Amino acid sequence: MAVTSEIDGSADASGANFAELRSPSFFRVVPVTVVKDIRLNLRYMPDLAGRIAEIAIRVLFFWIFANAISIRADYSPLGQAITGRDLVVYFQGALALFVFNNVALSAPVNAVNRDLYNGTLEYLFICPSSRYAYFVGTVAASAIVSLSVFVPVFLILVWSSGTGLIDVVMILCVCLLVLCTIVAFGILIALMAILWRQVGFITSVLAILFEMLSGAYFPISVLPRQLQDLALLLPYTWGYDLIRYYSFRGRWTPLFPVAVEWAALVAFAIVFAWISRVLLKMAEHAAKRAGFNVI
């Protein structure tokens, strides 16, 4: 056996000096988690097929729905008649964010549930690596899997609605930025899963609430004043608004100047990431007090 006792600091033939091992960085943990999760996704084919089918059905539903109706000018938030094609444009933003939302909210909690099922959660928490990076990695993996199906479909949809290339790129940028903020929400829900285990229903309720409040299906201007204020605390609201601004090529009046909305999204991403990191540590501490085996 060639494994030598490296605790005395001597390096072995591979150049490995385990006595000097350091905690892996955020940027090391994320890619290995992505690779691991994509492998796992590919080995649970029925689940993967279900995810793909869900996206396809959503896209089809939105397309049929949008083409089936039109809105008269006096009811239109744009102040002019909205055709079926306009509605496709309107809902394509909602559709994009729906998929991103699903990814970011569900991936961390799914990871916790999977780790509880596999019995790996406790071992993960005694590894000297960033748990936050681990959760970010699970989201990134889920995003890669979902978006590899969704993005081509989405691009066809956008192209068919007549949106220009730059606007499409801007829409995807908004989606990615919103994804960064939603990751924090996802990690917060994952924390609940660490502490209470079964939180799938909470995830669904939150996802629906976020979609309703933030203007996925109708403009927030139709909501009561208090709900409008609440909606402004959600990054989705700003995301949807920006997406529609780019989708309608100037025909959509944003809630605030576009630069302010971009800045708000960046601020949301930073603040939520910080909050979720702090809460993750608190949840870990609580779980270690209670014992992973008893939660």
Added chain:
Amino acid sequence: MICLSATNVRKSYGSRVALRDASIEIECGSILALLGPNGSGKTTLIKILATSLTKDAGKVTILGYNLDTNENAIRQLLGYVGQDSDRSAYARLSVRENLRFFGALRGLTGRQAELQIERLAEYFDFKEHLDRLHFVLSGGQKQIAIIMRALLTDPPIIFVDEPTKGIDPLAARKIRRFLRRYVEDHRKSALLTSHALSDVEEMSHNVALINLGSTTNCGTVADFKAALGLMAILELPATALTADIANALAQIGVRRMPDGSAGSDWTQFGVEKRGPGPDTILRLLQTHDAAAAYRYRPVTLEDAFIHQFGTLGGRLEV
């Protein structure tokens, strides 16, 4: 030299006290077995030392690092094998993929992990299983995979909680021998818990007893057995045992063991250190026509364990 010291460790889950006052020390290069009945606090203590549980009070130092202030440094120094090897790795990843992933989380580069996996696989004679999915492995193979994970970074201290639980005797013996050999070959230290006292006897140098969350005496395996004060155990079939034989044996210092016949067709008698030799006992049995079936054997760790934790408080019946 002491490489792990835990002093007055306390832990409660709500109102339930799991550890009242646990203290252990592990000498560098040795294996300490933590012995105690179910619910005595063994796993809680090992989880605290492995940083997967927080303690309420007490002091833990591992290779000079204080657990309260150097948790991550301590994580780099230890390998951990939990109780449930069946469910502590990703079922749909191969052994190699699991090991590469966990190696990365412990700071190994891909190349370092790959080299270490190959070496450990060679050491544990496990190469043919490296590319099989975890869930298709047998119980013993899963346990070896989990032990390999614990050894990936060549840690100086290894915590092993019930290493042969649910594993057939052949695989259990293989695992015992591998672990003991690894610790000795590589000058490692280990903390072991096990209800399989054959594990403890074959693997450990020292023993610490724990009951109701408190550790009591520590010492070598030989010390633990010697504390029983017996030279050997005599076993007689219950059908052949009469009151006359029991009285005659008692007169020469061979007394019935408390719980010695529980759940068995054989009754156990303890032969005290200054008691009669086997020839004297044989003659006595022959005079009572009871020499046809008897067993005379050395004291085992199981005898000492039952004596220590038996319902009669660990004293020989007089």
